[in-house]
Amino acid sequence: xxxxxxxxxxxxxxxxxxxxxxxxxxxxxxxxxxxxxxxxxxxxxxxxxxxxxxxxxxxxxxxxxxxxxxxxxxxxxxxxxxxxxxxxxxxxxxxxxxxxxxxxxxxxxxxxxxxxxxxxxxxxxxxxxxxxxxxxxxxxxxxxxxxxxxxxxxxxxxxxxxxxxxxxxxxxxxxxxxxxxxxxxxxxxxxxxxxxxxxxxxxxxxxxxxxxxxxxxxxxxxxxxxxxxxxxxxxxxxxxxxxxxxxxxxxxxxxxxxxxxxxxxxxxxxxxxxx
Numbered sequence: 001x002x003x004x005x006x007x008x009x010x011x012x013x014x015x016x017x018x019x020x021x022x023x024x025x026x027x028x029x030x031x032x033x034x035x036x037x038x039x040x041x042x043x044x045x046x047x048x049x050x051x052x053x054x055x056x057x058x059x060x061x062x063x064x065x066x067x068x069x070x071x072x073x074x075x076x077x078x079x080x081x082x083x084x085x086x087x088x089x090x091x092x093x094x095x096x097x098x099x100x101x102x103x104x105x106x107x108x109x110x111x112x113x114x115x116x117x118x119x120x121x122x123x124x125x126x127x128x129x130x131x132x133x134x135x136x137x138x139x140x141x142x143x144x145x146x147x148x149x150x151x152x153x154x155x156x157x158x159x160x161x162x163x164x165x166x167x168x169x170x171x172x173x174x175x176x177x178x179x180x181x182x183x184x185x186x187x188x189x190x191x192x193x194x195x196x197x198x199x200x201x202x203x204x205x206x207x208x209x210x211x212x213x214x215x216x217x218x219x220x221x222x223x224x225x226x227x228x229x230x231x232x233x234x235x236x237x238x239x240x241x242x243x244x245x246x247x248x249x250x251x252x253x254x255x256x257x258x259x260x261x262x263x264x265x266x267x268x269x270x271x272x273x274x275x
């Protein structure tokens with residue numbers, strides 16, 4: 001796959017942040033159809049208005065991806081009006097809270113986090129992956145996970161759990177496609193550390209680990225998606241932490257991650273300001 005020209009691309013969480021940038025990139029490369037899903041209907045319309053240009057069809061669907069029925073309904077509408085999707089970006093995600101797990105006051109935060117970060121990518125893939133396989137055309141699924149899905153971290157246990165689930169599922173399906181010789185479909189799992197989207201405002205600095213810029217994450221994910229690569233782990237310190245976590249005894253691993261600040265990074269987390 002050289003680019004997404006002529007392809008049908010669907011992006012979840014498309015109204016802002018990484019999702020908007022993925023959609024912008026798809027339009028720039030000449031995708032035939034760019035399908036935008038987001039729960040924020042107003043922001044979705046504004047993004048669509050910015051992206052519309054001759055030769056590209058931009059479609060918007062206000063979808064709550066935490067609800068399986070809403071996913072199924074929206075997917076049916078997409079198939080009937082747009083057709084099979086060639087490139088899927090499972091980008092929508094949330095983070096809640098910054099306290100210890102036992103201090104959780106609202107159990108719905110747990111349900112929402114798992115529903116959006118873990119289950120939604122599965123349900124959405126179930127809607128479009130069979131069509132990708134049947135088409136025989138070069139197709140891609142990009143699952144935006146997190147470095148929190150590779151290394152445990154205090155004060156974000158539920159978020160980490162949701163991303164560990166996403167990483168395990170995503171890479172397992174990649175292997176299933178290879179075993180079943182469905183070589184036309186490739187899955188890329190993207191695991192960045194904190195990104196400058198506002199979603200992780202207030203996080204404390206980790207030694208040698210910058211807060212990532214959105215454009216850099218999108219560019220790395222896009223390049224790996226095009227060539228059908230399996231993983232994007234950003235930055236290099238996240239790759240190092242994963243390696244050390246696999247080879248060091250637990251106490252030594254914990255001492256190292258404490259020293260560089262990983263285990264303290266969520267102590268002053270505030271998150272994106274709610275309007």
